[in-house]
Each structure stands twice: as structure tokens, then as C-alpha cells.
Amino acid sequence: MRLPKRREHPTQRGRLLLKILFTLVAVLGVVGGVVISLEAGDAAGAGLSVAYAFIPLPLLWLAYWWLDRYEPEPRRYKIAAFIWGAVVAVAIALAVQIGVQLTFDLSDEQMASFIAPISEEPAKGLFLLLTFLRWRRIIDGFIDGLVVAGLVGVGFAFVENIGYYAASYLGSPDLKVAGADGATSTFIVRGIFSPFAHPLFLSAFGIAIGIAVMLRSRVLKILVLGAGMAVSIALHGLWNASLSYGGGAAFVLVYLVLGALLLGLGVMAVVVRVGQVRTLERSLSYVAERGWIHPAEIPYLSRFGHRKAARNHARANYGKVAGQVVTRYQRLATEMAFLHDAIMTGRAKPHGIERTYGLLDEMHSLRPALRLPPALTPLRPR
Template sequence: MATSTFGRYEYDVPRPDPRGPARLGAGAEGPAGKRGKWLPRIVWSLAILLLIGVFIAVYFFTIRPLGFGTSLVALTAALVPVAIVFLAVWWIDRYTPQPRITLVYAFIWGAAGSVGLTFVIGGAFTYLITPEDAQEMTSQFLGAVIQAPVVEESMKSAGLIALLCWGRRFIGGPIDGLVYAALIAGGFAFTENILYFGRSFHEAQAAGESTVFWQTFMLRGLLSPFAHVCFTALCGLGLGIAAERRSLMLYFGLGIGGLSLGMCLHALWNGSTFFLEVDPEAPMRSFFQYYVTVQVPIFLVLLAMVVWLRLREHRILRRQLSAYGRAGWFAPSEVEMLISLRRRRAAEKWAAQHGTVARTAMRDLILAAVELGMDRHGVLHGAPTAKTRLRERQLLERITADRRLIGALSRPVVRLPDAAA
């Protein structure tokens, strides 16, 4: 029988058992079926709507008092750093993409949930740690160096814990934890930047010059768009490593360790304004020296870690999908396609020539295969369970169904003249 091909990629791949997933056996769980999709979607939708309600409340109580014009200027300025964060998250996440609804949830949790809880808890926490006879400078120091790192990082990390409680498949490794942590932190910084930019714009209007506003925009929008990301990413990395190792002790150890280290970096960032010696003739010089000697190396270390984790994901996916290939589930050319972003795009482009349905099926096949390989890597670190076996069979059935659909749509309906000859 003729097969439909893209380059070396054959969709009708011969397998040891043509029954496909049936060779796994029915097992104690019964035949693998599709889980209900509506209940999770309803729950996620309600959670997102609740967070949007919280953001509306934050807007009316904190942003609206700045005035419509000021709020509009601040919002426009805050879009610049959050766009930089979005671009970085897209680059990190595109190799093993996460569900879009959970990505949206993570950002809105950061922009609304963590900000709302910080407003509620932050004031009470500051009151508890501030002595009654404390001077104004002491109160500001305790608020910036103690209260802000502890409360803000805890509230942001609460969104990561909620994702873990909902399902381990959302945070199955360090890259997953990093992606969600970056979005939560980016959302938090987005709302916080609106407030900072709005206040500095008010000050600029009162002073009759725009220097204050542009300095704030440069410091928060251009020089430190990843400040909050770096703080929260440490907790995300810790929880992701623990999820990959399937260790309850690591959840507590690495989770709390990453959270604590993020708090320390946050305190170091906020505390720099209290300890730097300011030269009246060049007030920004000392900050730039601190920024270059302390913050830039920290950022570069985290960037190197991200690049290494991306390369590690590539090796993991090659190893696990090759193992499935040796078992007959993938041809060697399929494995090469699935581990290469360039070949994935080429395969989707080829499928699009046969219609939107074929392209959607190709996209789903790629996503299912990526999830299969990463899930298998996680299973190898712990004992397989009935749930993990069922999940594996569901993914293999998706891949088989997508492959058959693509083959059916890409084969010619009538015999070609050269084939007849």
C-alpha cells in the first residue's frame, strides 16, 4: 500500500503490532478513554473569572485614583517590560509547550491574585514587624527589605502550589516550573509597574518635568524587566525538580529553599536603595555600578541555567522517543522530526497543504508525542502507577488516531496516472 510522506517522514509507519495501543493490554483500568474535558474547562474558567474580578477590585482601589490619563500612560509604559517577559517565556516554552489555559491562569494569578493578597496581608505583616516607636526610615526599610520579599514571593509562589495541587502534569519538570513562575512574576510586575509608573508620572506633572518618570521607566521597564522573574523562578525551579523526581521531601526542601533564596535576592534588590552612596552630581552612577556588578551576574547565571535546561529537554525527548521508536511506535525519521523545531514547522506546513484538519492533527500529534516523552522521563524516576499507565495509553491512542487521520487526508482519492502506468 502506498504511503504519504513528507521528506523521510512516513505516516503509515509499520509497527510490530498493527493493533497499536491494544498491545498494551486493557489492564485493571479498562479500555483507555478520553477524560471529560468540560469539567476542567469550567473550573479553569471560573478560576480565571474570579481572578479577573480581583483585578477589577485592585483597579478601582489602587489604579483608578491615579486618574484616567495617568492610568493610561502607566498602562502603556507597563506593556513594554511585560512584552519582554512574554517573549522570553515563549522562547523557553515553545519546545515543550504548556496548555494555554494554564498559562493564562498563571499570568492572571500574578497580575491579580498575588497582588490582591499582597495588599491584604502586606499591611498587617508590616504592622507586626514594625516597632511602635520606629522612625519613618525604619518603617520604609522593614517594608521594602522584609515585608515585600516575604509576602510578595509567598503570594506569587502560592500560584505555583495551586497548579501542583490541580495536577502534576502541569509542572512535571524544572522548565515547566520556570515557565509558570515567569508568567506569575511577569503578571505581578505588570500591575506593580502600573502603580509605580502612575505615581512617577504624577510627580513629573507636579514638578513640571518628565525626568522622574523616564528614570522610573528606564529602571523598572528596561533595566529590570526580569527582576521579579528571577526571584520567583527559583521556587519554580525547585518545585519542578521535585515534581520530576516525584519526591515529597524534595517538594518541601527545594520548594522552601527556592522560595527562601528568591526572598533573599528580592531583599538584596530592594535593600540596595538604602545602602548605596548617592553622588549628588551623578545620582544614578552608584546604582549602575551595583547593577552591573551584582544584578547582571545573577541574571546571567539564571540565563545560563535556562539554556542548559533547554538542551537537557532536547536530550530527554530524543532518548525517550527513541525508546518508543525501538518498540515500534515511531520511525527513526519521525523521532528526528519530533525533536527538531524546524522539522516540526516543516511537517505542519506540509500537513496544511492537505487542509486545516490535517494541520490540526499534525499539531496534536506533535504535542502528544512531546508530552509522551516527557511523561515517560518522569515515570522512570518513580514507580509506574495505574494513572501513569492509563495516561501513556491515552497519549499513544491520540498519536495513532492523528497518524491515521493525516494518512487518510493526504492520500490521493483516485489513482494517479503515473501510478496506473
């Protein structure tokens, strides 16, 4: 038995074309990354620049994967977010900055403090805006906006860091060290002490997108999105200005402020994520009362420990495909439950009812092959 392909409800138009375009963009990004790394002057410097840029990626991906576990978005969108940040946003921002440099006589400090934030944050945020306008189901709340914004920021920082490490390796009159020592010094600052900088800047706009999804007024949506982008630009500008104009004391102060902001954002995300667990259990209980699922399934569809135990039980006793069936069933149930809760609480969802019944149909098509463990507690007669 082979697990059938997942079906979308409704089907997204132009999906194949988008996949081809983003694949081409990713290839161009790889070529561009190699070209940027070669600015280090030799193969050793180029390799070191790329290696240093890769080091923080597992931690950053793990953080956003953890946030996205309960209501995971399609993997292709998360990859596309990274690619957009690494390639498209970098290209847009670079084009704007080169144009400004050719038009106006601005210092490096002015470019970094004012032009960079104004060009880079909208270039990164454009992916979230286009996703919101094209396929609003991808970003439908605080966590979704935070995750997508974070991945775009991670992609942007990845390519930008290659350039910084290469420049540090090559050295300049302004830098006291060069070679491996120069690249390592820059890596300590950017890769160890501030890997979440770009994701943090764009988080304000990501949160704004998540809020705008739940608003009915178009005017309020525009105001919220504008405010979110303004905060993203301000955070980025504050960070760069502290480096350009503030000196050591100002940089440390801004670093501590942004660090506290990142910590507060993390705490808020955890609180919201805990709320997702309660929402999921509540919605699954309502769905069970309607007879769409069996009440004994709820623990195996909600709590992570029980979900994992259910997958392990299916794989150990019935084989690999049985484990895949349970995994698919859990994901379908999670998406259906959150969607059902949104509809029942009056939040507008594109094709909400159609998608809910489509997800239920897919769940029922898997039932003949579904192998869940025995009920955790005896069910009371009804």
C-alpha cells in the first residue's frame, strides 16, 4: 500500500508555475551566493564565508519549526519564504541602494542607518503581503505571521552574512584585522550574538499581517499593515544607527533593548502556542460531538506526546505506511480543527466550509488504513 498524495481544497491556481519560478530563483541564488563569497579574494576566504553563514541556520530553522508544529504551514511556502529573503529581497534592496548611491551623495553611515532599513524591510515584507493577498489561508494569525516573517529574515541574513564575512576576510583600511581572524570576528558579532536580528525586524510586519487577517475593515487592515512596516523599519534603523553613530555604549544599550524585545516576543509566542493546544482540544471535542471523529481519537490528535506515541505504535505494529497514515491523519485533523474553530467563532476564512468538508473527506478516506493505539481511558456510555 502506498500513501496517496495530499489534495488541497480548493486547488491553488498557478502552483506549478510558482514552483518552477522559485526553483529558478533558488538556482540564481546559489550562483549569486558563490559570486558574493568570491569577493573574499581566494577560495579559502570564500569557503569560510559560506561556512560561517551556514552555522546558525539549524538553530534558526529549529526555532521556527518548533513554533509552527501545531498548525504547520505547507513546506513549500516555508522554503519559498527563505528563498525570497535570500534572493529576491536581497536583489530588490541592492538595486534600490545602488540607485540611491548613484543619485545622492550619501555617506556609508547614512546609507546604513536610513536607506538600508527603508529598502530592505519592504523588500522582505513583500513576500508576506503577496502571500496574504494570493492565498490568505497560509497566514491566518500571530504565529503564522511570525514564522513566515522569521524565515524570510533568515534567508536575507544568510546571503547578507556571506557578503559581510567575505568583506571582513578581504580586509579594508577601516578594519583592524583581516583574513580568517577578520571573518571570525564578524561571525561572532553577526552569527553568534545577533542571528535573530533580521527575523526580529520583520516580525513586526509579520504580526501586523496576522492581525490584519482577522480584521474586517479594509481601512483598519491598511493602517495595521502600515504601522507594522513602520515598526520593522524603525527597529532596523535603530540597530544600524547604533553601530554607525552611537559608539560602543549606544550599541550595547540598543542590543539589550532589542534582546529584551526578542525575549518578550518569544514569551508571547509560547503563550499563544499554549493557547493553540487548548483551541485544538476544544475544537476536536466539538467535532467529536458532531460524530465526525471518535472521541477516543482526541488525545492522539492533540498532545504531542500522545501524537508521537500513536505514530510509533502504528509503525512498530503495522509498518512504515501505517505510520505515514497516522501522521497524515493527525495533520488533516489539526488543520480541520483550527479551521472549524475559526468558522464557529466568526472569523472569515477563504472557502472555509468547503475546506473543512474536504479535510474531513480526506480523513475518512484514510480510516480503513488508520491504526491508532487503544483508547487512553475507558469511554463512558452515551
